[in-house]
Amino acid sequence: MPEPMVSVVGVSKWFGPLCAVDDVSLDVAAGTVQCVIGPSGSGKSSLLRCINQLEGVDRGAIFLDGVMLGYEVAGGVRVPLSDARIARQRLMTGTVFQRFNLFQHMTVLANVIEGPVHVLGRPRGEAVEEARSLLDRVGLADKVKAYPAELSGGQQQRVAIARALAMHPKVLLFDEPTSALDPELVGEVLAVMRTLAGTGMTMIVVTHELGFAREVGSNVVFMDRGRIVEQGPPSAILSAPQEKRTRDFIGAAL
């Protein structure tokens, strides 16, 4: 088996007395779509936030394309990296948030070129050209001059996907990308994600959309109370779960 793109090794994360992520290990192969399902508070989002280093891990380690995230080994212990080096590591991941988090004071185009121009230092003209083609891919070529507040939730989320793609990440992380959307807007976002999966992008998707997980996911893990309860191909997890908790969750979700 080739080196996994993302390798989570025995990661635990506490918030005060609450153990949000409890000794989780997970490998995600390059070019696959890893879906993470589970009830609210099961630690799925916390796991994702550890992978893009919005949270530090308390135990264990995460490797991305062979690089350990957030720490360096020095004299038999691990020392946290500086803010600047963590920022540079974050370039390997792109994140799509539940609440979109588009930069409210910038137009759609400015949102997408912000990273390429100001973080990567690419020439503006080149970044604009690529941003336009990305926005075209997510079906928003006519909205380049709009401000986020003028767009629907589904449109904002598609801009957020374009913004993440503009940084050419190795892995795209989706944190419940359709949970804040009106039901009729979910489809347009899932359609973009489906197309993206088809291009061979490595994706980790925390989602409540079991249909999407079944159809697009290469693998599914079910989490509960911070632990991975069960994992495997979507057909196995979603149609013939072995664990009672998985069966209860999927039964309630259908």
Added chain:
Amino acid sequence: MNPKRPISASPEASAADRRAIAGLDIVPRREISRWLTAAVVIALLAWVGKAFAEGDIAWGVVAEFFTAPAILIGLLNTIIMTACAMSLGIVLGVVFAVLYMSPNPVARAVAWGYIWIFRGTPLILQLLLWFNLALVFPTLGVPGLFEVRTVEVMTPFIATLLGLGLNQGAYTAEVVRAGILSVDAGQTEAAKSIGMTRLMSLRRIVLPQAMRVIIPPVGNEVISMVKLTSIASVIQYAEILRNAQTIYYANARVIELLIVAAGWYLIVVTLLQIGQYQLERHFAKGQATLGARGMTRLPEHA
């Protein structure tokens, strides 16, 4: 049915009556109380105006001194000091707000100490301290490299600038901090997710959005600063009020010179208010529905 019968929205009204009512035009409510209060306000203004008109005020003197060189120089000094002290205050405010919110405990302690000292003592006392700094530090500089006598550096201008600017910075730091806190944490997370460092996300993403919250109180403080410069007269800074006083000590036209100064203060403040309105509109970008517009304009009633 009698067409003259007045229709009313009583519970017994027939369906036809209700349709008729639904078709009636809507006209503005007659606000008697507004006319009454307006009359009272106009009467009061007329009374005050009459007192000024009949009082022992030589309006010719007011007109004569309104553009007198000493007054205009004082005005210029007031404007220069407002601009310099406010700029210093805003720069220090942003720097110390960012330090105050830093993960570094030393930075936080320094910011806390700065705000504590400069917000905790009277401004006039701070001005006097700066002006008399020579009593503590007879000379300033790096020993061996260069040294200057403090009394020569601490001119009224420099002492006023330091006094007003450092004091303002302590207040502005709290305003900026409130502005930063008002921006959704998701904005910082998104900035980090595209590889920005903490400082870059503050500069590019958070502060521009915080401006919407920061500008109204800072505008308020600029206006406040225009008038605060007048207390620099205690350390001989030649701003407009001090120059007006110098003139009325000589010619005894106290009220006239005070009216001249008041007129200029109002003109400057009015211009600043217009500028503030324009700035608020600029930073309301992307806030299509809410925006700062509603905050400065009176609510529009039908």
